[in-house]
Amino acid sequence: MREQLSWKVGGQQGEGIESTGEIFASALNRHGYYLFGYRHFSSRIKGGHTNNKIRVSTTPLNSISDDLNILVAFDQETIDVNIHELREDGIIIADAKFNPVVTEGYDVRLYAVPFTEIATELGTSLMKNMVAVGASSAILGLAPDTYQDVVEDLFLKKGASVVEKNMEAIRAGAACFRKEAGANMPELQLAPADGKKRMFxxxxxxxxxxxxxxxxxxxxxxxxxxxxxxxxxxxxxxxxxxxxxxxxxxxxxxxxxxxxxxxxxxxxxxxxxxxxxxxxxxxxxxxxxxxxxxxxxxxxxxxxxxxxxxxxxxxxxxxxxxxxxxxxxxxxxxxxxxxxxxxxxxxxxxxxxxxxxxxxxxxxxxxxxxxxxxxxxxxxxVEIRRGALQVGEEIPEREDKAYYKRYELTETGVSNRVIPGMKNGIHHVTGVEHDETGKPSESPENRKSQMDKRLRKVANLPKQFKDPLFVDAKHAEADLLVIGVNSTRGTIAEAMPRLEEDGIKVNHAQIRLLHPFPTDELKPLIDRAKKVVVVENNATAQLANIIKMNVGNVKIENVLKYDGNPFLPGELHETCKELHDISKELV
The missing domain is CATH 3.40.50.970 (Thiamin diphosphate (ThDP)-binding fold, Pyr/PP domains)
Known part of the structure; x- marks a missing residue:
């Protein structure tokens, strides 16, 4: 039995591809499996290839997988576009309606299951996605009843009969696949999960x-x-x-x-x-x-x-x-x-x-x-901090009867703030430069003092922000420091053990506060690395350039991807290994 596998369903947008993946994943989530999903979809309401790739595991996951164990196809395009991801022991289950064939040059198992025909016999072709879910459950060794709670949540408001029809479709899909395959597939069956409740x-x-x-x-x-x-x-x-x-x-x-x-x-x-x-x-x-x-x-x-x-x-x-x-x-x-x-x-x-x-x-x-x-x-x-907002406070009247100093010059740059209607809190608000009460002012001295006041507010934020970097740095001196932002964290985290197995010492920093930039927190990690690699999904190395602007003239190797797809752990492993090997050769 497997501790993890990757499953993907694909077809034309509007065919229920998203709901197929949602039903499949939700049921597994309720049984305690860890999941990580990514949808590839077109920028139109209907039509165009779309797929939903879901990785399932008995242990925590960081990213989508490099490869694929099971591909569920509602059209031939799904097979042609995604077959390159299938592992050698992977399989395709496809709707028999379109007479599926394995793309030339590939040798994988294909099972044609009449998704549409079975669904139509049960009352509506719209249930073909439920038939596909049933076929998938048979591959994984899961009982069709695994999906009962999810189907009830989705369809009970339409009546118990609708729930039962959809469950019939799942059971029929499972039975049809078992008949088509002729045997169980223990190599693709999932080990039991821990059953704990988690959010998805x-x-x-x-x-x-x-x-x-x-x-x-x-x-x-x-x-x-x-x-x-x-x-x-x-x-x-x-x-x-x-x-x-x-x-x-x-x-x-x-x-x-x-x-x-x-x-x-x-x-x-x-x-x-x-x-x-x-x-x-x-x-x-x-x-x-x-x-x-x-x-x-x-x-x-x-x-x-x-x-x-x-x-x-x-x-x-x-x-x-x-x-x-x-x-x-x-x-x-x-x-x-x-x-x-x-x-x-x-x-x-x-x-x-x-x-x-x-x-x-x-x-x-x-x-x-x-x-x-x-x-x-x-x-x-969760804590609520409202700063210098004076709601509920008694604001004393100024002796000179002047307006409230909403933009009062302070050492921190932060002034007291009121909301409209508060007694003794009247002040002016304008987008032009202004004095402490908000009154427009073009005085050079006032301009400089107000500008300095505003800018010093956030000067020390990186030191006050909790965890401006996510850091996984177990090496005092690293061969590579890999830096990323946003969703690349999980992919980098999964590539790191593979690099370590290659004998490469890797530290990882993920930027969590981009501005003001956490220079003092990042620089020691950079100083401890022989090579700095910045991973980002754009063509112009924006994150790398921001690092250089804030940390100094750092020699950075850019790993860029801008074809619309996220990084995969395998490609990141190979790229970083190649960068390391090249630097060794140069030395």
Whole structure:
């Protein structure tokens, strides 16, 4: 029996590929297996090849797998596109309807199962995905009843008969495959899981949960891939907590609404992707100048322009830090797991209010939409910190009867903050340069003092931010220091043991606070490495250049991938090994 395997289902978008993977994975999750999933889908509603790859294990997982054990195909294109991933002992189960054939040049087992025919006989061809799930369960040695709870959750609202029909489809698929295969396949059957209950969710859901836990009660957003699930989650859940979601006419309106709501004292945010972030640039500057809290979730995707809206990329890094005109304080947080996305979302709201500036929480498509097993979240770790907000405090009237010093010059750069309507808290708010009460001022002395005040707010943040780096560095002197950001963490972590087996000493650092940059925390790791390798999904080495700008003239080897696909552990292992071997030869 196997401790882990990889399963993939593919077909045309709109055929229920996502739901097939969801049903398959959800049932295994409930039985205590660890899962890691990644969806490849087209940027259209219907049509175009799509697939859902799910890795299953009895132990924790870090990334998607290099190869594939089982391929479920609803069309010939799925076989042709994905067969190269199959291991030698892998199999294909395909809908007999399209007369499947093994792609020329490959020698793998193919089983034609009449998914559509069986489903039609049971009442509707729409249940062909359930037949496929049943066939998959037979391969893995799982009883069809494994899926009972999941099917009930999905279909009981439509009636018990619908539940039973779908279960019939699963049982029929399992029986048909066993008949077609003629024997059990112990080499593909899973060892029992531990049965423990864990969460199985995408990064966007974790962000939504984090926002609610942080006390956010207003979200303004415009739908965009791959951020839309955050808004969908909030639309469903936020009203239960007395909150509101508004779908705006564009991202400009969304960002300014979030600023306005924060000004009124309500924790608020917006979420978007690269194109939306570009539109928000001026409003982000308004947040910085008026010192209003603002939280933005940026889910990176392939650019520029519309680019590859449903594909993986990490090419917004420079834009998040530098796109706003003028100089403002800004915080950019980059979680690297679904679990971190939850806790970092809470922290983003705290930092926005404590430092009174825009905070951008950044993910990438693989982290936003990739589904991972997550241990139960610890809500005792959630704390709400509202900084210098004076709600509930008595504000004394000034002797000179002047306006409240909303932008008072302080040693920390952070001024006391009030919300509209508070007695003795009247002040002016404007996007032009202003004095301590908010009154417009073009005085050179005032300009310098206010600019210095704003910028010194975040100067010491890297030392105050909990874990600005994720570090796995067991070597005092490493052959390689591998640095990544966002979803590459798991892939790097899985490649490291393979490199160690090759006799290469590897340390790993994952950037979790991108701006202000944790220079003092990263530099000692760089100094302890013979070679620094930066892994990122973009064409221009944005992360590597940010490191050089902050740490100094570091000799970096760039490992770049920008074809729309995430890194695989195997390719990262081979690339890093090659870089190490080349450097040895040069020495």
């Amino acid at each position: 969710m995408i990064g966007n859901d974790a962000i939504g949960m984090g926002a609610i836990a942080a006390g956010s009660r207003f979200m303004a957003a415009y739908p965009i891939t791959p951020a839309s699930e955050i808004m969908e989650y909030m639309i469903e859940k936020l009203p239960e907590f007395g909150g509101t979601v508004i779908q705006t006419e564009d991202e400009i309106a969304a960002c300014t609404m979030a600023i306005g709501a924060n000004y009124a004292g309500v924790r608020s945010f917006t979420a978007s992707a690269g194109p939306g972030l570009s539109l928000m640039a001026e409003a982000i500057g308004l947040s910085g100048m008026t010192e209003q809290p603002l939280v933005i979730m940026d889910t990176q995707r392939g650019g520029p322009s519309t680019g590859l809206p449903t594909k993986q990329e990490q090419s917004d890094l420079m834009a998040m830090i530098y796109s706003t005109h003028g100089d403002i304080p800004k915080i950019v947080i980059t979680p690297s797991t679904v679990e971190e996305a939850f806790y970092d979302t809470v922290e983003a709201f705290n930092l926005a209010e404590e430092y009174q500036c825009p905070v951008i929480l950044v993910t990438d498509l693989a982290l936003s939409l990739g589904k991972q097993t997550v241990e139960p979240l610890d809500y005792s770790k």
